[in-house]
Amino acid sequence: MNSEVLPPDDELLRKLKNVVLAGYALQALAFFIGVSAIVAIVLAYVKLDDARGTWLESHFRWQIRTFWVALIGGIVGAVTFIILIGWVILCVTAVWVIYRIVKGWLALNDGKPLPP
Numbered sequence: 001m002n003s004e005v006l007p008p009d010d011e012l013l014r015k016l017k018n019v020v021l022a023g024y025a026l027q028a029l030a031f032f033i034g035v036s037a038i039v040a041i042v043l044a045y046v047k048l049d050d051a052r053g054t055w056l057e058s059h060f061r062w063q064i065r066t067f068w069v070a071l072i073g074g075i076v077g078a079v080t081f082i083i084l085i086g087w088v089i090l091c092v093t094a095v096w097v098i099y100r101i102v103k104g105w106l107a108l109n110d111g112k113p114l115p116p
Contacts, residue, residue, distance in 0.1 A: 012050070013054060013056065016047060016050060016051050016054065016056045017056060017108065019043055019047050020056055020059045020060065020063070020104075020108055021105075021108060022040075022043065023040045023043050023044055023059075023060070023063045024040075024063070024101050024104055024105045024108070026039050026040035026043070027040045027063065027066065027067070027097070027101050028101050031094070037067060037070070040063060040067065041063070041064060041067040044060045044063040044064050044067075045060075045064065047060060048060045048061070048064070055111070055112070055113040056113075057113075058113040058114040058115070058116070059104060059107070059108055059113070059114055061114075061116070062100065062104050062114045063104065066097060066100040066101070066104075069093075069096070070093055070096075070097045073089060073090070073092070073093030073096070074090065074093060076089055077089035077090035077093060078090070
């Protein structure tokens with residue numbers, strides 16, 4: 001049995017990185033199952049304190065900001081849907097969310113923090 005023993009900080013970072021990855025996957029899944037975005041935001045808020053001071057903190061903040069802006073964009077788009085501008089707002093919001101998920105995932109994969 002070959003089990004790698006990591007220092008406590010490395011083990012915490014590995015676990016947090018897995019949670020961040022799950023958050024990005026849940027945000028992407030929200031395009032098909034909207035409830036998964038709520039699970040992602042809860043995870044981000046719960047683990048934010050654990051990640052404080054690490055490069056992963058920026059990823060949790062990125063996910064939180066993505067959720068709230070997407071929610072606002074979705075609400076405004078839904079309310080204005082009937083006057084056609086809602087279509088544009090919903091499409092722009094969807095593209096923006098996809099961009100944020102991809103950018104976040106790529107930065108996570110490279111071990112880099114995200115801008116504030």
